[in-house]
Amino acid sequence: MSTIVVTGADLAPQALELLDGYEMVYAGKTPTEEDMVALCRRHNPVAIIVRYGKVTAAMMDAAPALKVIAKHGTGTDTIDKVAAKARGIEVVAAVGANAAAVAEQSLALMLACAKSVVELNDRMHHGHWDKATHKSLELGSRTVGLVGLGAIGQRFARMADAMGMRVIGFDPYAKDVPDYIKVVDLDTIWRESDVVSLHCPLTDDNRGMLNATALGKCKRGVIIVNTARGGLVDEGALLAAIQAGQVASAGLDSFAIEPLTAGHPFQKQERIVMSPHIGGVTGDAYVNMGVGAARNLLAVLAHA
Structure with missing residues (x-):
């Protein structure tokens, strides 16, 4: 046998x-x-x-x-x-x-970042009531830039479009892209997006693509979502951009080294919402x- x-x-x-x-x-x-x-x-x-x-x-x-x-x-x-x-x-x-599962996780992380879900929940549990001081981000009419327009990226795009978001995407290999996604180059993704969401495979060519240079081209206050591969992101550059306020928050389901090592600086950063690479685990x-x-x-x- x-x-x-x-x-x-x-x-x-x-x-x-x-x-x-x-x-x-x-x-x-x-x-x-x-x-x-x-x-x-x-x-x-x-x-x-x-x-x-x-x-x-x-x-x-x-x-x-x-x-x-x-x-x-x-x-x-x-x-x-x-x-x-x-x-x-x-x-x-x-x-x-696992396209549906990962796309839904991307949506959950984007919403968690835009609406400060984790932070407000924690403060509520500690007796705070921040209604007079907190303003969340409204995503309708905002631009989401997708890097990767395969099955997961396109499914996420459909959900973002249904929310009234403007959807732009970069993928040199994509075919039959629906008309609600405007295909653009990578520089346009960085420059125009209010949310950047990664949905591409990790290759030698794109390893560390979201680095200090790319983050510096982004709008100040951009949200970063990564449910693809941790190696796409320069983690040190992302942390520095969050600390400097260039990145408002990040929702991450994948990391350069998994499981996340004890004492990783992301663990002390409130504006990073994390899940243990379970986007496809349903x-x-x-x-x-x-x-x-x-x-x-x-x-x-x-x-x-």
């Missing part, structure tokens, strides 16, 4: 039904490279489903039968795609499977991503 290794502790029952006939091996929620190399040597899987951690060349070399690496979700930056291509191993992603998305990963790898194996 052929084996599939899952870099996680479980998989949706609907996905397991599709994979009936394969031996499933689970690496747990925090598999190290050494753990994965040992599992690959022991089981020689034909496929790996990637939920947590990285997939490296060493793991691929430990599994000579490996034909496909299927991402449980959309972001494939944790997979060494160059090594996979060199070994004839296909890398596939469950594109769009019951529905869990099923959709598992089924998507299963179907993708089965399609590859059928032609292998």
Whole structure:
């Protein structure tokens, strides 16, 4: 019986039904490279489903039968795609499977920042009543700039448009962009946006794209939202921009190093609203991503 290794502790029952006939091996929620190399040597899987951690060349070399690496979700930056291509191993992603979940998280973070939800909640719990002194930001008619117009970016754009926001977007690879999104260059995103929201994959070309230079081009008081990849943001530059008032607030679901390290300066910054990279973690998305990963790898194996 052929084996599939899952870099996680479980998989949706609907996905397991599709994979009936394969031996499933689970690496747990925090598999190290050494753990994965040992599992690959022991089981020689034909496929790996990637939920947590990285997939490296060493793991691929430990599994000579490996034909496909299927991402449980959309972001494939944790997979060494160059090594996979060199070994004839296909890398596939469950594109769009968590689009609704991540877009909703982006909306939640944007609203939390604009309406000071976390700060006001905390003050209310401590007995304060700030009605006479606090003014929140009204988002209707404001401009939101999206970097990345894939399934998640376009879904978020639809919600922002429904709120009466002006939506501009940058994505050199996007096709069939709906007419309520005005496609612009990156400098226009920085210059015109009241809210900047990141929805692109992490590549060597865009790593640290939201740096001091980009933030300096933005409107003073801009809101930054990132539910994509932490590596897109220069965290030191963002913190400095928040402390200087150039950035009013930030809503972040992803970070350069995850989990967030103890004592990280973001933890002491009230104007940064954070969640632990759970934008795509809903019951529905869990099923959709598992089924998507299963179907993708089965399609590859059928032609292998």
